[in-house]
Amino acid sequence: MFDRAYLECPKCGRHTIVKNGEARWSCINCDFSRDLNANDAGPLNLLLLMAMTALAIALVAELLRPPIQPRRSSDRISPSLVQTPPPLQ
Numbered sequence: 049m050f051d052r053a054y055l056e057c058p059k060c061g062r063h064t065i066v067k068n069g070e071a072r073w074s075c076i077n078c079d080f081s082r083d084l085n086a087n088d089a090g091p092l093n094l095l096l097l098m099a100m101t102a103l104a105i106a107l108v109a110e111l112l113r114p115p116i117q118p119r120r121s122s123d124r125i126s127p128s129l130v131q132t133p134p135p136l137q
């Protein structure tokens with residue numbers, strides 16, 4: 049019943065994990081310690097970084113891509129420009 053007060057240490061296997069700070073757990077038997085905040089922030093930061101990178105790539109691809117030519121309007125205009133009657137001289 050005393051052991052239940054402590055979490056089992058994954059390193060030494062003894063129930064000697066105590067809360068040591070805001071979100072930091074450490075073993076009083078060995079030097080094991082784990083920061084829960086750091087573990088939570090890690091994957092989130094990585095995900096954010098990946099999202100930012102994907103966004104940056106999309107933005108660069110958008111900038112590098114040539115502008116969309118309005119084909120229909122140009123097709124409509126160009127024949128009339130081409131088929132201008134030659135000057136009668």
Ligand SMILES: [Zn+2]
Nearest residue numbers: 057060075078
């Ligand atoms: Zn330990």
